[in-house]
Amino acid sequence: MFINSVILVLQEIIEAALLISVLLVFTNLFQKSWDKSFVLQTSWVGISIAIGVVGAAMYSYYTPQISEMFDYVGQEIFNASIHLLSLLLVCLFAFLVPSARLAKDVMGRAKFAAFCMTGIVMLAIVREGSEIIQYIGGIAGHEDNFTPVVLGGFIGAGIGVSTGVLLFYGLINLSVNWSFRISVGLLSLIAGNMGSQAVLLLTQADWLPFTPIAWNSSSALPENSIAGHLMYALVGYEATPSILQVSIYLLGIVLIVISPLFRKSWPLQHSLVGET
Amino acid sequence: MKAVVHSASTSRKNREMKKYLLTPLKTLSAVAVLCFAIAAWAATPEIELIIKDHLFFPAILEIPAGQKVRVRIINQDPTPEEFESFELNREKLVIGNGQTVIFIGPLEPGEYPFFGEFYPKTAQGVVIVK
Numbered sequence: 001m002f003i004n005s006v007i008l009v010l011q012e013i014i015e016a017a018l019l020i021s022v023l024l025v026f027t028n029l030f031q032k033s034w035d036k037s038f039v040l041q042t043s044w045v046g047i048s049i050a051i052g053v054v055g056a057a058m059y060s061y062y063t064p065q066i067s068e069m070f071d072y073v074g075q076e077i078f079n080a081s082i083h084l085l086s087l088l089l090v091c092l093f094a095f096l097v098p099s100a101r102l103a104k105d106v107m108g109r110a111k112f113a114a115f116c117m118t119g120i121v122m123l124a125i126v127r128e129g130s131e132i133i134q135y136i137g138g139i140a141g142h143e144d145n146f147t148p149v150v151l152g153g154f155i156g157a158g159i160g161v162s163t164g165v166l167l168f169y170g171l172i173n174l175s176v177n178w179s180f181r182i183s184v185g186l187l188s189l190i191a192g193n194m195g196s197q198a199v200l201l202l203t204q205a206d207w208l209p210f211t212p213i214a215w216n217s218s219s220a221l222p223e224n225s226i227a228g229h230l231m232y233a234l235v236g237y238e239a240t241p242s243i244l245q246v247s248i249y250l251l252g253i254v255l256i257v258i259s260p261l262f263r264k265s266w267p268l269q270h271s272l273v274g275e276t
Numbered sequence: 277m278k279a280v281v282h283s284a285s286t287s288r289k290n291r292e293m294k295k296y297l298l299t300p301l302k303t304l305s306a307v308a309v310l311c312f313a314i315a316a317w318a319a320t321p322e323i324e325l326i327i328k329d330h331l332f333f334p335a336i337l338e339i340p341a342g343q344k345v346r347v348r349i350i351n352q353d354p355t356p357e358e359f360e361s362f363e364l365n366r367e368k369l370v371i372g373n374g375q376t377v378i379f380i381g382p383l384e385p386g387e388y389p390f391f392g393e394f395y396p397k398t399a400q401g402v403v404i405v406k
Contacts, residue, residue: 004396064371072348072377075369131358134369138356139394204366206320206379210344223362240365 005152012128014233017164025171025183040110048118052125059130073205083198089119094259184265192252193236196245211244322346330395342382350375361390
C-alpha cells in the first residue's frame, strides 16, 4: 500500500511540477531580459496552485456525475477538454506574449503572460490533483490504510516537487540563450503531449476513430520502467502510440516552432534574447 | 471464467422499425439516421468486467481480433479503482459502487494485461485477443 501510494502520487505530482518549472524558467527569463518596467510577478504560481487545488477538489466531488455523462465517457470528454484548453493557452502564450503588438504595453504583456501561465498550471493541477484526491480520499478512509497511504503520498509528492526544483535550477543555471532554447523546446513537447493525450482520451471514449499504432517500443523502453515513467511525465512517452496521436503530437511541436516565442529563442541575426 | 459477448436483440430493433414505418414520410430521413445509429451502436459488442474485493471478474477477457469492444466496468467495492493497462493504452477511474465504460480495440491477436492501479497486488487481469 505504501509503495503504491508513493508511485501513484509521484506520477501525478511530477507532471505538474515539471510544467510549473518550465513556466517559472520563462518567468525568470522575462524578468531578466525584458524592459525594466515589465513586472512579471512570480506570485502567479501561488495563485494558480491555490485555484487548481480548489478546482481539483470540486472536480473529484462531481466525478460521480461527470463520469456518467455522455453514456459513461464523461471523464474522457472532461479531461480531453482540459488538455485542449491547456494547449490553446500554451499557443496563446507562445504567439501573443512575444508579439510586437504587445511590445508597447509592458504591463499588459506581463498580465497576459501571467494569465496564460496561471491557466495552464491551474488546469494541470485540476486534472492531476483530482486523481490524487480520489485515491487518497477513497482508499485512506477504508481499512487501516490511512498511515501508509498518506505517508506514501507525502513522500511521492516530495520526490515530484524535488524533481521539478532540480529541473528549474538546472535550467536557470545555463546561459540565458540556452535556458530559453531548452525551455521553448520543452514547451513544444508539452504542447504536443497535450494534443496527444486529448486524442488518446477521445479514442478511448469512441469519439475519435481508431487508428493503428505507429510503433511499439515497449521492449526498448517499457512504459512501466522508471525511465519510462519519467519520460511519460516529461514528454508524454508512450510505448504504443496511435498514428493519430503521433500526428497531433507533431502538430503541437510545429505550432510552437512557428511561434514568435521560438523565433526569439533562435534569432536569425542578433542573439538578443527577448529583445522588445 | 469467460466473458459473454452480447448484442442488442434483433426483435427489439424490428419493433422500433415497425413503429417508425407508421410515421409520415417527412420524418423518413430522420428515421433512417436513427436506424443507422442503432445499427452502429449494436455493432459494437459489450462485455462486462466486475470489480469485487479488489479482484477482476472475469480475470480473463476473450475478444475477437480486429473488433472494437465496449467494456463496461462495474465496481462493486465501496473504494474507487483505476483500470489501467500499458499494453492497451487505457486508464480510467471507476468510482466506488459505480460503473464506467471504455472502448478497446480493434486489436491484433495477443495478450494484453491490465490491472487496478489502486490495488495492483490483487486487481489483475488480461485481455486475450484471438
